[in-house]
Amino acid sequence: MTAPQPPRRQQQDRTAGRKRPSRRHTPAPTPRNPHFLDDKPQLVNPAFPPEPAPMGRVDAPDDVIENVDLERYGVAARGWKPFWDWCVGIFKHEPAWWRRQVAFFIVVALLIVSAAFVLADHWRRGVTVLAGTALLTAAFRSFLPADYVEMLEVRSQRFDVIFLLVVGTALLFLVMTVPA
Secondary structure, rough: OOOOOOOOOEOOOOOEEEEEEEEOOOOOOOOOOHHHHHHOOOOOOOOOOOOOOOOOOOEEOEEOOOOOOHHHHHHHOOOHHHHHHHHHOOOOOOOOHHHHHHHHHHHHHHHHHHHHHHHOOOOHHHHHHHHHHHHHHHHHHOOOOOOOOOOOOOOHHHHHHHHHHHHHHHHHHHHHHHOO
């Protein structure tokens, strides 16, 4: 082992009277490995070591893949079944839940109508419908009970109502003031 060396002294700049850092050689960057994160050390809590990625046989829709790293390949290894199960699970609510979501479906339908107007080159009508949708959403959020607008909740009721009123009013102002 070699003895530790004292730090280099910085050279004095005679013109400005300031210290300037010594010039060190910086190594050239190495080319990136396509899986460069695999080589980096991970932050791990020693009390809870990470479990290894599941390896082995994974049933895919049409065939069987052996020795697949599920964390790296995701849907390609698991197939579409988990996603399909999630999509089907959406429709397994009781009818009372669907009735409580009517306000949300009205807002989504109006947003689709607004987008259709804008895509059909009727931007003024589209923005007017969008402004009306924001104002209607503010009314829904302020007057309907919480379980009827749970899909429309973002922040607190006060924030949501004020934000939607400001956005709706600003859009209406935009439609009225921009010349045709």
